[in-house]
Amino acid sequence: MPLNCEVYNPNQLEQLVPFLTQVPKWLILGGPADADEAQTAVRLWPEIRVLGAEPNPEMYDRQVLHDWPYAHVLLNKAFSDSIGYREMTFPVGSPRCSTFMEGRDGERNLVRTITIDAVVEYYGPVEDVLLWLDVEGHELEALHGAERLFSSGKVLAVNVEVIPERAEEMLDVERFMLRHGMLIAHLWNSGTHYDGDKLHHHHDRVYVRGEK
Secondary structure, eight states: OOSOOOOSSTTGGGGGGGGOSSOOSEEEEEOOTTOOHHHHHHHHOTTOEEEEEOOOHHHHHHHHHTTOOTTOEEESSEEOSSSEEEEEEEOTTOGGGOBOOTTOOSEEEEEEEEOHHHHHHHHOOOOSEEEEEOOTTOHHHHHHTTHHHHHTTOEEEEEEEEOTTSHHHHHHHHHHHHHTTEEEEEEEEEEEEEETTEEEEEEEEEEEEOOO
8 A cells, every 4th residue: 555645635626616617427537646536526526427547556556545436447557649558757756746758767667558539439428528637748648649539529628737848738738729629717736846957837727618
């Protein structure tokens, strides 16, 4: 069992609630680590279904052993733009921050990758989806793996973390959202982090489906 059993930023999924115009029926969750988005979702909306993916085995076990909602899906995989295997860095002492980004210190491990579209095809059909991606710099690839889901018009709202210094990726995320009719509704969780020896800023963005 992991030693750290505290919940990271409890109830943070509630940040999306003021921007929803209807009750969601599905939560697709990338990188739950030691947070409680799945647990919060089933408390707020008891009929919701959760599909989660967590590639770090320690964090996967942390969820399974600490109230991952019964009968909801959690995969020991990473959301990406293809199905296969890829090397991921597991930072020593900070498994929450496991990442595909280059130049991070830690242990290199091979993890399985899956696309959101493939998960939806297998476990769906889905409708009225909340998408929460906290995947340490791999948000754009995860979104590319959800093209069919977004094209279906079934995504109600999305939460993604962005790093302003990674300007091109931030613009690509914005282009993706605009192409699928998703508009920025809220910025929150502003903070800083170190990438190697450089200090970077980050924040979360909430996108919602525009008017049809």
